[in-house]
Amino acid sequence: MRRPLPHFFQTLKHHGVRSLMECTPQYIGRNVALLRRLWEASWVRIITNTGWYAAVNSEFLPPEAEKRLWSRSPTAGWQNGGKALRRRGNGLRLRFIPDFSN
Numbered sequence: 001m002r003r004p005l006p007h008f009f010q011t012l013k014h015h016g017v018r019s020l021m022e023c024t025p026q027y028i029g030r031n032v033a034l035l036r037r038l039w040e041a042s043w044v045r046i047i048t049n050t051g052w053y054a055a056v057n058s059e060f061l062p063p064e065a066e067k068r069l070w071s072r073s074p075t076a077g078w079q080n081g082g083k084a085l086r087r088r089g090n091g092l093r094l095r096f097i098p099d100f101s102n
Contacts (some may be wrong), residue, residue, distance in 0.1 A: 009042035
């Protein structure tokens with residue numbers, strides 16, 4: 001891992017930062033392995049999402065997303081947990097509907 005990011009996280013910790021919100025969605029560049037390495041290097045808690053980005057007429061969702069997302073249990077994220085981070089999600093789902101007239 002290159003020096004700037006771990007150094008930045010250690011600087012945050014030095015200034016009393018205990019948690020950081022990271023909101024990059026899956027399929028648009030979120031790198032869970034990198035987030036874990038940054039957490040291990042600094043012990044700054046990283047709070048991230050566990051889902052897909054469904055805005056802009058679902059332009060950024062993979063083709064199988066609709067079927068997979070709505071067919072599984074709302075608590076699946078909590079029951080199965082995040083594999084790479086060894087943490088559990090809260091099962092919250094958000095859906096953006098561009099046309100409310102229907």
